[in-house]
Amino acid sequence: MRRFGxxxxxxxxxxxxxxxxxxxxxxxxxxxxxxxxxxxxGGYSARESYRTMWDAAFxxxxxxxxxxxxxxxxxxxxxxxxxAARMLLWNIGAEGQLFLGAAAAxxxxxxxxxxPRSVLLPAMVVAGAIGGAMWAAGPGLLRATLGVSEIxxxxxxxxxxILFVDYLVHGPWRDPESSGFPLSKPxxxxxxxxxxxxxxxxxxxxxxxGAAVVVWALLRSTRFGYEVRVIGESQPAARYAGMPxxxxxxxxxxxxxxxxxxxxxxxxxxxxxRIQPDISAGFGYTGIIVATLxxxxxxxVVVAAILFGALQVGGFALQTTEVPPSIVQVxxxxxxxITVGAEVLARYRVRWSPRRExxxxxxxxP
Amino acid sequence: MNSVWVTTFAIxxxxxxxxxFAAVGEVVxxxxxxxxxxxxxxxxxxxxxxxxxxxxxxxxxxxxxAALAAGALLGLLHAFLTVSLHADQIVAGLALTIFGxxxxxxxxxxVVGKPARDSFDPLAIPLLxxxxxxGPVLFDQNLLVYTSYVLVAVVWVALFRTRLGLHLRAVGxxxxxxxxxxxxxxxLRYGAVIVGGSLAGLAGAYLSLARTPGWSEGMTAGRxxxxxxxxxFARWNPIGALAGGFLFGLMExxxxxxxxxxxxxxxxxxxxxxxxxxIAAIVFAALVGSRRLGAPxxxxxxxxxxxx
Numbered sequence: 001m002r003r004f005g006x007x008x009x010x011x012x013x014x015x016x017x018x019x020x021x022x023x024x025x026x027x028x029x030x031x032x033x034x035x036x037x038x039x040x041x042g043g044y045s046a047r048e049s050y051r052t053m054w055d056a057a058f059x060x061x062x063x064x065x066x067x068x069x070x071x072x073x074x075x076x077x078x079x080x081x082x083x084a085a086r087m088l089l090w091n092i093g094a095e096g097q098l099f100l101g102a103a104a105a106x107x108x109x110x111x112x113x114x115x116p117r118s119v120l121l122p123a124m125v126v127a128g129a130i131g132g133a134m135w136a137a138g139p140g141l142l143r144a145t146l147g148v149s150e151i152x153x154x155x156x157x158x159x160x161x162i163l164f165v166d167y168l169v170h171g172p173w174r175d176p177e178s179s180g181f182p183l184s185k186p187x188x189x190x191x192x193x194x195x196x197x198x199x200x201x202x203x204x205x206x207x208x209x210g211a212a213v214v215v216w217a218l219l220r221s222t223r224f225g226y227e228v229r230v231i232g233e234s235q236p237a238a239r240y241a242g243m244p245x246x247x248x249x250x251x252x253x254x255x256x257x258x259x260x261x262x263x264x265x266x267x268x269x270x271x272x273x274r275i276q277p278d279i280s281a282g283f284g285y286t287g288i289i290v291a292t293l294x295x296x297x298x299x300x301v302v303v304a305a306i307l308f309g310a311l312q313v314g315g316f317a318l319q320t321t322e323v324p325p326s327i328v329q330v331x332x333x334x335x336x337x338i339t340v341g342a343e344v345l346a347r348y349r350v351r352w353s354p355r356r357e358x359x360x361x362x363x364x365x366p
Numbered sequence: 367m368n369s370v371w372v373t374t375f376a377i378x379x380x381x382x383x384x385x386x387f388a389a390v391g392e393v394v395x396x397x398x399x400x401x402x403x404x405x406x407x408x409x410x411x412x413x414x415x416x417x418x419x420x421x422x423x424x425x426x427x428x429x430x431x432a433a434l435a436a437g438a439l440l441g442l443l444h445a446f447l448t449v450s451l452h453a454d455q456i457v458a459g460l461a462l463t464i465f466g467x468x469x470x471x472x473x474x475x476x477v478v479g480k481p482a483r484d485s486f487d488p489l490a491i492p493l494l495x496x497x498x499x500x501g502p503v504l505f506d507q508n509l510l511v512y513t514s515y516v517l518v519a520v521v522w523v524a525l526f527r528t529r530l531g532l533h534l535r536a537v538g539x540x541x542x543x544x545x546x547x548x549x550x551x552x553x554l555r556y557g558a559v560i561v562g563g564s565l566a567g568l569a570g571a572y573l574s575l576a577r578t579p580g581w582s583e584g585m586t587a588g589r590x591x592x593x594x595x596x597x598x599f600a601r602w603n604p605i606g607a608l609a610g611g612f613l614f615g616l617m618e619x620x621x622x623x624x625x626x627x628x629x630x631x632x633x634x635x636x637x638x639x640x641x642x643x644x645i646a647a648i649v650f651a652a653l654v655g656s657r658r659l660g661a662p663x664x665x666x667x668x669x670x671x672x673x674x
Contacts, residue, residue: 038472090456142645146652151403151456152595153648156641159588167634288460324475326583329468333407337447337461344451 006354011347019346024293027342028307031334035327042324049323053314063313065199069271071302071309073098073280075208076263077287078294078301079215080132084150084256085296086219087232091253093139093154094260095284096161097132101261102268103165104131106184106275109191109268110173117190124191124265125207132261133254135161140253144246150253158284166277173275183276193270204266209302211259216298218255228252260284281312289336308332374623375503375616379511380577382615384409384569384586386514388593389600389607390521391565395441397525397602398558399538399664403459404444405566406590407466412437412567413574414474417482417581424483426575430510433571434564440466441563445556452668463590471583482579486510508576510568514608517565521604534558538662541669551669566590592644599647602661610647617643 002009036046057067077094084091091097105124112120139153166182175185195202219225227248231238239245267279290308294300315328388405395402402408416433420426440462447458486508494505504515525531534554536544541551569589574581592614600606617639620629624636 042472090460092460142649142652146649148648148652149598152591152598153645155588155591156595156644159641160638163634163637167632170634171632285464289464292457324472326468326471326475330465330472331468333461333463333465333468337443337458337465340453340457340461341447341451344453 006352008351008353010349010351020295020343023342023346024339027293027338028335030338030342031331034334034338035331038330039323039327044323049318049321049327050314052317052321052323053311053328056317057310057313062199065196065201066313067306067310068205069200069202069309070312071305072202072205072208072270073263073267073283074286074290074305074308074312075205075212075302076259076266077283078290078305079211079298080256080259080263081287081291082294082296082298082301083215083219083228083259084252085232085291087228087248087252089143089249089252089256090151091136091139091154091256091260092151092288093136093157093284094256094263094287095280095282096154096158097135097257097260098264098267098280098284099158099161099165100135100264101128101132101258102264102275102279103168104128104261105265106173106187106268109187110184113188113191115190120190121193121269124269125262128261128263128265129258130261132264133258135261136253136257137250140250140257143253144249162277165275165279169276175274181276184274186274187269191269192273193266195270200271202266202270204270207262207266208305211262212298212302215255215259219298224248224251260287286312286332289332292336293339370623370626372499372502374619374627376506377619377622378612378616379503380507380615381618381622382611382613383507383511383514384572384577384589385593385596385614386518386608386611387569387572388566388590389596389611390514390517390604391562391569392593392597393600393602393604393607394521394525394534394565395558395562396597396665397538397662398534398555399541399662399667399669400445400448400555400559400562401455401459401666402441402444402462402559402562402566403456403594404440404462404466404563405459405569405593406586406588407463407470408437408440408563408566409466409570409573409586409590410470410584411440411466411473412570413585414470414477414570414581415567416571417574417579418473418477420483420575421477421480426484426486429575430568430571433567433575435567437567437570438560438564440567441560442556444563445559448668449552449555449559452670455666455668467584474581474583477581479580479582482575485579486576510572510576518604518608525604535662538664541664541667545669545671551671555669566593569593588641592640595644595648598651598661599644601651614640614643 039046039049057063077098080094081091105128108124108127135157139150142148142153143150169182169184173184175183193203219228227243231243231245231248263283268275272279286308290301290304294304311328311331315325318325388409392402392405412433415436416429419432420429444458444462447453448455488506488508491505495501533544533549536549537551537554545551570586573585596607596610596614600610621633621636
């Protein structure tokens with residue numbers, strides 16, 4: 001606590017919900033302002049660029065559908081990062097888990113092309129989850145048993161997973177009719193997620209919303225969720241209460257990996273209908289921003305993912321103009337670090353308190 | 367040892383140097399207690415600004431300076447977030463990497479694939495170059511590689527044989543104690559992170575000006591992250607970072623030289639080697655003794671004087 005005349009600045013351990021939400025809106029506004037400066041400095045019109053982006057993301061029904069299409073994988077990867085972060089674990093490997101999930105789901109699609117849709121699609125979701133979970137299991141076990149940083153291991157495995165999928169589509173899964181492009185052959189009809197009307201919005205979005213509800217309920221009303229939250233708040237308290245720390249580290253990373261894996265299934269089955277190297281536009285990494293912006297809560301992640309979906313769609317729209325689409329990545333990074341910086345400031349509360357009132361100084365300082 | 371292996375080891379040194387720069391910088395920052403996961407983003411920004419400066423001016427020296435300055439600026443940003451605002455070092459670093467990746471792509475939009483006007487070419491050192499095996503591997507490299515040898519020595523001496531280094535390590539071990547001794551925690555942490563950032567910038571410029579002259583989006587391909595893992599493997603010691611850098615460079619060189627040395631594994635699997643090796647290295651570091659052995663005790667912890 002510091003006093004500047006009658007003004008008292010106090011620190012809170014956690015910023016309040018409303019302050020946090022305000023900080024996030026402010027961070028987005030500041031990032032857009034910074035982006036505008038960068039655009040103008042590059043000789044582009046910020047106003048027109050943002051207008052193009054807005055129209056592409058929200059102007060009509062099709063635009064909105066595209067935004068939700070782009071939000072779908074981000075909901076999954078955002079949830080994946082958020083679940084682990086609740087226990088203070090950083091899963092930077094959602095990208096690789098997404099690729100493994102996509103590969104596992106594709107393997108089912110190629111193995112049973114004639115299976116009925118009602119069986120094949122759910123099985124592919126499960127396969128995607130298992131693929132992603134498998135890819136997160138190693139880092140989880142290493143962290144739980146040897147204390148090896150999950151940040152480095154999950155991240156390294158991203159590159160391995162992408163190379164593995166590269167290998168598959170260049171080698172065993174290559175479509176002989178692809179005339180040199182590294183693509184697999186297309187999925188059969190029954191391996192393709194249904195879509196809404198004539199838009200590209202597919203059932204993967206509903207699965208993502210379902211996953212958000214499941215994660216929300218899991219954290220809120222199960223014993224596992226309770227333990228995850230307690231461990232995240234205070235490891236000593238959790239240990240004192242006899243909570244199994246190691247087991248929960250592995251479990252939470254399995255849950256995290258399976259969420260990211262389903263993202264991969266949803267992309268191959270809902271958007272590209274085959275597997276190829278460019279199924280993800282860095283969704284795993286964007287998931288980190290989405291999770292942070294969403295305060296690591298399931299509803300927050302959904303809102304943040306839709307916002308970032310809109311940014312992504314806006315970025316695509318810029319490709320038809322002269323403005324470099326990479327400005328979107330700049331915006332995303334800026335939103336994240338402005339949030340990070342501002343969140344800390346939001347922990348301070350400014351209070352009017354003239355001296356003679358004697359604010360309870362003695363009780364507050366430890 | 368035949369000439370194929372001499373060539374392979376020479377490539378290993380050339381490929382590893384970028385890791386050496388980045389990892390030595392990270393050793394400095396982490397010794398002061400600040401984890402910087404923004405290396406990858408800083409390297410990319412360093413690579414693109416270095417190449418753009420070369421493209422505008424034709425001067426390699428200005429390219430290097432631009433990269434150092436760009437890295438230092440990002441380091442300043444990281445220090446401001448983590449040291450002054452006490453932001454979580456992990457999240458701040460990730461933000462920096464994502465921001466740097468985007469910023470580098472934005473800045474470099476007009477120079478993608480443009481041929482380099484100049485580059486750091488191999489410069490054999492007389493006499494030393496004639497030592498059998500060692501000579502062609504270590505002393506037939508470009509100027510930046512030689513700079514990395516000197517840098518490692520300088521940083522080692524500075525860290526372990528000077529008062530400044532003692533203070534820096536004290537800040538990383540126990541910021542409160544260092545503060546009580548009259549050492550400026552904030553000043554040294556800012557300094558260390560800025561030095562680390564500028565070296566990450568140099569690591570990027572090494573790629574775009576020497577190793578593979580030119581600029582392409584995401585050209586660091588995860589090397590910044592490998593450098594983060596390398597610091598653990600190196601036990602926070604610049605000499606370890608040098609050795610580790612060459613070892614990792616060897617993984618890259620093997621991919622390059624696969625046919626010549628008679629490896630028939632698919633290039634995709636060979637490409638996985640540096641990443642798998644990073645995991646193996648930190649697992650190894652964890653298995654040998656305590657996992658925190660050598661790690662600065664206050665690594666990752668923000669310092670608030672009022673909470674001492």
